[in-house]
Amino acid sequence: MNETTNGMRPAVELAGVVKRFGDRSGTEVTAVDHVDLTITDGEFFSLLGPSGCGKTTTLRMVAGLELPTAGSIRIHGEEMGLRPPNKRPVNTVFQSYALFPHMTVAANVGFGLEMRKVPQSERRELVDWAIELVEMGSMAHRKPTQLSGGQQQRVALARALVNRPEVLLLDEPLGALDLKLRHQMQHELKNLQREVGITFVYVTHDQEEAVTMSDRIGVMHDGKLLQVDTPEAIYERPTTRFVADFIGQTNFLEATVAGADEVVLANGDRLRLASDHDAGSAVAVTVRPERLTVHRRGEAPTDRHTVDGRVETVTYLGNAVIYGIGVDWMHLEVRCPATLAGDRREVGDDITVSFEPEHAAVVTG
Amino acid sequence: MSKGVAKSTAEPMGASRWLLRGHSAAVFAFFYAPIIVLCVFSFNDSNAVGNWNGFTLDWYGDLFSNKNIKSSIWVSVKVCVFSTLIAVVLGTAAALALERFRWWGQKAFDAVLYLPIIIPDVTMAVMMLVFFSETASWFNWIPGLNLQDGLEKLVFSHVAFNISFVSVVVRARLANLDASMEEAASDLYASRWQTFRRVTLPQIMPGVIGGALMAVTISLDDVVVSSFVSAVGGTPLSVYVFGMLRKGVTPLVNSVSVVMLAASMAFVVASLLISRASGSESEER
Numbered sequence: 178m179n180e181t182t183n184g185m186r187p188a189v190e191l192a193g194v195v196k197r198f199g200d201r202s203g204t205e206v207t208a209v210d211h212v213d214l215t216i217t218d219g220e221f222f223s224l225l226g227p228s229g230c231g232k233t234t235t236l237r238m239v240a241g242l243e244l245p246t247a248g249s250i251r252i253h254g255e256e257m258g259l260r261p262p263n264k265r266p267v268n269t270v271f272q273s274y275a276l277f278p279h280m281t282v283a284a285n286v287g288f289g290l291e292m293r294k295v296p297q298s299e300r301r302e303l304v305d306w307a308i309e310l311v312e313m314g315s316m317a318h319r320k321p322t323q324l325s326g327g328q329q330q331r332v333a334l335a336r337a338l339v340n341r342p343e344v345l346l347l348d349e350p351l352g353a354l355d356l357k358l359r360h361q362m363q364h365e366l367k368n369l370q371r372e373v374g375i376t377f378v379y380v381t382h383d384q385e386e387a388v389t390m391s392d393r394i395g396v397m398h399d400g401k402l403l404q405v406d407t408p409e410a411i412y413e414r415p416t417t418r419f420v421a422d423f424i425g426q427t428n429f430l431e432a433t434v435a436g437a438d439e440v441v442l443a444n445g446d447r448l449r450l451a452s453d454h455d456a457g458s459a460v461a462v463t464v465r466p467e468r469l470t471v472h473r474r475g476e477a478p479t480d481r482h483t484v485d486g487r488v489e490t491v492t493y494l495g496n497a498v499i500y501g502i503g504v505d506w507m508h509l510e511v512r513c514p515a516t517l518a519g520d521r522r523e524v525g526d527d528i529t530v531s532f533e534p535e536h537a538a539v540v541t542g
Numbered sequence: 543m544s545k546g547v548a549k550s551t552a553e554p555m556g557a558s559r560w561l562l563r564g565h566s567a568a569v570f571a572f573f574y575a576p577i578i579v580l581c582v583f584s585f586n587d588s589n590a591v592g593n594w595n596g597f598t599l600d601w602y603g604d605l606f607s608n609k610n611i612k613s614s615i616w617v618s619v620k621v622c623v624f625s626t627l628i629a630v631v632l633g634t635a636a637a638l639a640l641e642r643f644r645w646w647g648q649k650a651f652d653a654v655l656y657l658p659i660i661i662p663d664v665t666m667a668v669m670m671l672v673f674f675s676e677t678a679s680w681f682n683w684i685p686g687l688n689l690q691d692g693l694e695k696l697v698f699s700h701v702a703f704n705i706s707f708v709s710v711v712v713r714a715r716l717a718n719l720d721a722s723m724e725e726a727a728s729d730l731y732a733s734r735w736q737t738f739r740r741v742t743l744p745q746i747m748p749g750v751i752g753g754a755l756m757a758v759t760i761s762l763d764d765v766v767v768s769s770f771v772s773a774v775g776g777t778p779l780s781v782y783v784f785g786m787l788r789k790g791v792t793p794l795v796n797s798v799s800v801v802m803l804a805a806s807m808a809f810v811v812a813s814l815l816i817s818r819a820s821g822s823e824s825e826e827r
Contacts, residue, residue, distance in 0.1 A: 240729060241729075242725050242728075242729070261728065262725070262728040262729045263728045263729070263730075263731045263732055263733060264731075267729075268729055268730065269725075269726070269729045271722045271725070271726055272722075273720055273722050275720060275722040275723045275725065275726035276723075276726075277723060277726075277727075277740075277741055278745070279744045279745060288727070288730050288732075288740075289730035289731050292730055292731040292732045292736060293731050336726075336730070337729075337730075340730070340731075
């Protein structure tokens with residue numbers, strides 16, 4: 178157990194990590210493209226991205242199941258280099274669980290301890306602790322094939338956690354579960370992580386899952402790590418168009434940077450928005466649908482940014498109303514809390530859409 | 543294993559029903575009538591195979607007192623055991639190499655590995671004969687190995703074709719094995735050998751045993767290759783029986799055949815039992 182000694186050092190450091198896969202025809206695919214990342218000790222970190230973005234490859238390189246083409250991977254300051262997986266202080270929960278079907282639950286959980294030659298009495302104690310931790314006490318003598326998907330998931334977790342790894346790597350562990358079980362397991366995983374205090378590195382393509390569980394999220398796309406931030410910052414202040422679009426619904430207003438704190442929208446309107454891009458570079462202003470407000474034309478407060486438009490569609494969702502707004506140069510979506518029918522705007526109404534400056538973000542790409 | 547396959551309980555009616563039953567009966571007769579005849583006539587108290595003269599166990603007595611038959615059975619057993627052991631180890635290793643790794647020349651090796659299954663026995667036999675007569679002396683420097691000796695030639699030539707059969711069977715099993723299970727083992731501090739010993743091998747065991755049983759049967763069965771490479775005084779049973787036929791068919795041949803048949807059936811039943819044992823395990827999924 179390694180609580181205090183390693184506490185100050187980052188759990189995982191990736192520096193300039195590249196992974197290229199070559200196939201037989203000689204074409205090379207860059208799966209992971211110069212990733213720099215520091216994961217703090219004890220945090221719940223998620224790597225989020227669509228399939229094929231390199232997040233699983235990144236995780237597998239930390240585990241030692243793939244070796245990087247270039248770059249350095251350190252775990253609590255120690256260079257991993259070419260170290261094989263069985264010599265690394267990490268354990269993995271695999272997407273397919275990868276339980277050993279010819280062993281009982283208890284034997285599965287005890288496998289890592291057995292390989293490390295932990296004495297039998299101590300091993301039994303630890304196995305019992307881990308099986309209780311995931312609430313599988315009554316199933317210890319079953320074979321994995323006699324368990325449901327959710328139960329297999331718990332065994333896979335126990336099998337990894339029993340070794341008290343310095344870092345636990347989880348590769349889409351909830352992917353195979355149905356929605357309801359997935360929600361339940363999300364909470365359990367988060368609680369478990371708090372309880373054991375081990376750094377979790379969690380790979381997922383499900384943005385909701387990442388936002389719910391993580392302390393920080395790294396969004397990956399095409400092998401590149403685009404943004405690393407808290408869930409709130411990722412949602413509210415995305416820096417690239419991909420991140421803004423991948424995490425939830427959003428609107429993009431095409432714009433050009435005019436100065437350090439001003440952008441010009443495609444229709445010529447000027448907005449006071451800070452960005453660190455050079456003047457003249459093409460950007461987009463992104464605003465979430467729920468951050469936009471619809472007013473009768475001309476009734477918008479003057480301290481808010483405004484865009485004039487016309488209602489094109491009205492979709493009633495019960496707890497919300499979605500307005501599709503046509504602006505002469507683009508289309509916007511606005512999500513409002515549901516109001517009574519009389520208070521609602523109708524298709525064809527001339528309106529003004531407004532938003533707070535701090536709810537808009539300037540993105541590139 | 544047969545999960546999700548619904549079997550119809552609506553059987554065909556009328557004439558087609560009787561036609562199908564007749565067909566089944568004919569197929570069974572075709573398969574088993576010769577076997578029954580063989581068994582019955584091995585108890586025939588006559589020197590001629592064709593005429594039934596009453597019941598006797600003499601031929602079985604002859605069989606077990608015949609020095610030549612006993613020594614050829616002994617040759618067969620030795621060749622079979624050694625060639626199977628070697629072929630199982632090498633065939634399993636070949637299956638692992640092809641299924642789990644990517645390397646230069648893999649496709650060529652893959653194709654060449656299955657040649658012994660495809661090429662005719664006679665070709666294989668001639669190849670072996672020429673190979674041993676040309677090169678046997680090259681291997682004399684290896685202590686304890688004498689490829690001029692009939693028994694060792696038999697073992698090596700049987701290994702040569704049995705590797706293919708073993709690797710085909712093991713590979714089929716290996717292909718269905720989730721590779722992430724081996725990754726999980728190495729993630730849980732197991733060395734490569736421990737991973738193989740504790741995770742891979744137990745799960746491909748039905749394939750390994752199936753391959754071994756196949757190698758045993760093929761080795762016991764082989765006449766063509768064995769008759770080309772066996773030396774005088776070191777003939778395996780199959781070759782000896784073939785030789786007996788040239789001297790005329792006596793019920794002794796029948797009794798030898800029944801013993802061989804019983805041995806093969808014992809192997810088949812064993813392999814069925816093993817595959818059923820591992821099958822019921824996977825049905826619990």
